[in-house]
Amino acid sequence: MRTLLAFALALVSLQVCAAADPSAGGTPGVEPATAAAPFASLTLTPAQINGASRFFTIDGKTPTLLAAPPARLEDVQVLRLWPDQAPLQQGDNPATDIPTLTVFLPPTGRANGAAMVIFPGGAYSHLSPREGLPAAQWLASNGITAFVLKYRLGMKYHHPAELDDAQRSIRYVRANAPAWGLDPHRVGIIGFSAGGHLASAAATHFDAGNPQSTDPIERASCRPDLHILLYPVVTLADEALVHKPSRTWLVGDHPAPELLEFLSSDRQVTKDTPPAFVVHSTGDTTVPVANSDHYVAALEANNIPFVYLRAPIGKHGFGITDDWSGPAMAWLHIHKF
Numbered sequence: 001m002r003t004l005l006a007f008a009l010a011l012v013s014l015q016v017c018a019a020a021d022p023s024a025g026g027t028p029g030v031e032p033a034t035a036a037a038p039f040a041s042l043t044l045t046p047a048q049i050n051g052a053s054r055f056f057t058i059d060g061k062t063p064t065l066l067a068a069p070p071a072r073l074e075d076v077q078v079l080r081l082w083p084d085q086a087p088l089q090q091g092d093n094p095a096t097d098i099p100t101l102t103v104f105l106p107p108t109g110r111a112n113g114a115a116m117v118i119f120p121g122g123a124y125s126h127l128s129p130r131e132g133l134p135a136a137q138w139l140a141s142n143g144i145t146a147f148v149l150k151y152r153l154g155m156k157y158h159h160p161a162e163l164d165d166a167q168r169s170i171r172y173v174r175a176n177a178p179a180w181g182l183d184p185h186r187v188g189i190i191g192f193s194a195g196g197h198l199a200s201a202a203a204t205h206f207d208a209g210n211p212q213s214t215d216p217i218e219r220a221s222c223r224p225d226l227h228i229l230l231y232p233v234v235t236l237a238d239e240a241l242v243h244k245p246s247r248t249w250l251v252g253d254h255p256a257p258e259l260l261e262f263l264s265s266d267r268q269v270t271k272d273t274p275p276a277f278v279v280h281s282t283g284d285t286t287v288p289v290a291n292s293d294h295y296v297a298a299l300e301a302n303n304i305p306f307v308y309l310r311a312p313i314g315k316h317g318f319g320i321t322d323d324w325s326g327p328a329m330a331w332l333h334i335h336k337f
Contacts, residue, residue, distance in 0.1 A: 065100060069176045069217075073145070077103040081168045086152075088161045096156060099165040101172065104136035104146040112143035114186040114337040115177065117169045117224075121193025121231075121317070124154050124162065124249035131192040131230075134320040139190075142329055144337055145182060147173060151198065154249030159263060162250065166202040167222035171209065175220035186337055188226040188274075193287060193317065194246045196232025200265035200295060203227040203273055226335055228277045228328060231284055231316055234291035237264040241294075243287045266291075269298035275305040277331050279313070279324045286316035307331055 067083040079101040091097040105111070116139050120132040127150060136146040151165035170187060177184040191199025206223035213219050233243045236251070237260040251259055261267060276299055280292035289310060299306045313323045 065094060065098060069172070069179075071179065073103050073105060073180050075103060075105045079103065079147075079172070081165060081172055086161075086168075087164050088157065090156060097152070099152055099168070100150045101147040101169055102136075102150070104133075104140045104148065106140045106143045106145060110141075110143045111145055111181065112337070113181065113183045114143070114188070114332075115145045115147065115173050115182045116188045116190055116337070117166075117173060118146060118148045119151065119166065119189065119191035119195030119198045120148065121191070121195040122153075123243070123246045124194045125245070126153065127151075128192065128195075128317070130317065130319045131195065135190055135192075138320050138325060138329075142332075144332070145180075155252075159251050159259065162198055163201050163205065166198050167206065168217070170202065170206075170222045170224055171217050171220040174222075175217040184220075186225055186335075188228070188332075188335075188337060189224040190228040190230070191232060192230045192319070194233050194243075194250075196229040197234060197236075197246065197250075197263075197265065199224075199227050199229055200232055200234055201263060201268075203276070204265050204268035204270070205262075223272075224274050226275045226277070226332075226337070228279075229292070229295070230279050230324075231281060231287055231318075232265075232278070232291060232295070233287050234266050234295045235264045236260045237267070238294075241288050241290050243291075266294040266298045269295070269302050269304065271302050271304070273299065273302065273304050275335065277307045277309075277328050279309045279328070281313035281315070281318065282310060283312050283314060284316045 065078050065080040067080050069079065070077060081099045081101065086099055089097055101117070118132055118135045118139075120127040122128045132148045136148050139146040147169065149165065149169045152161045170189065173182070174184045174187050177187065189199045189202055191197070202222070203224055206221065208221045208223070209219045211219055233246045235241050236247050237257070247255070251263065278292050278296055280289045282289050292308070292310065296306060296308045307327070309324050309327065311323065313321065
């Protein structure tokens, strides 16, 4: 493992798009993406980044949600995970009730056939703008087709709605990969903070699909081929380490102990958990670094390949930075992403 990490660190750092959430069709200077100028290639100012986002909120507009998988991907398409009602859906508000994937294509000629689904953080109460789009731009600019998941949130939605959305997003990309020129065996996930918890849950709770289902998406496996976790919430059961707001938004005020055990990902790792790249700052006072320590210890105990960057990177929520993104991309390339 030290050899792999040393190799990754030795590779030249990649250019990172230091961007986050763009405007929802209202901020001056942000033009819609086109096939000739994909969104991954746009340079956004901090003001544009921090504007309202059409990818995470609706802003009073009615978005075009594609109920069926498109024949071909286009930049910033919004794909509805289920054609009708999602499991446990409690309304029809696109902003809160309908889980979606937003597509970010690599620049023309750069796509390498790999795909990553992005789970932004936000304590299960909102979706952080600094973690969805920046990750999509970073991945897409390096040839990886990126999908930002808008998953359902508390307090309206509790587990298992969030995990349902995460698992469905992986199945959705994998089931349609051949038609989209993607490799169904190169579908990974990346999650930040509470989105890191969701990613770790998806990496430890998965199945091979239901071969009897009439829905071709449900016939696909929801096991990610690898996962990247950034300052993740990991445990829900350890009172000394848990990020209590995330727990409350996900499972409510009085969860059963068995549910907290089930959703403590460090206790759910098995020999079938996919390879991992984990990053956590020792200076994180919001989600203690011990969350990742415990998860990595479980990976090691089960002989799962991993890289762990544990360093004083900064405060919680640092997003896409040179501290880790170069080594992470090198690691992705090692795994043929």
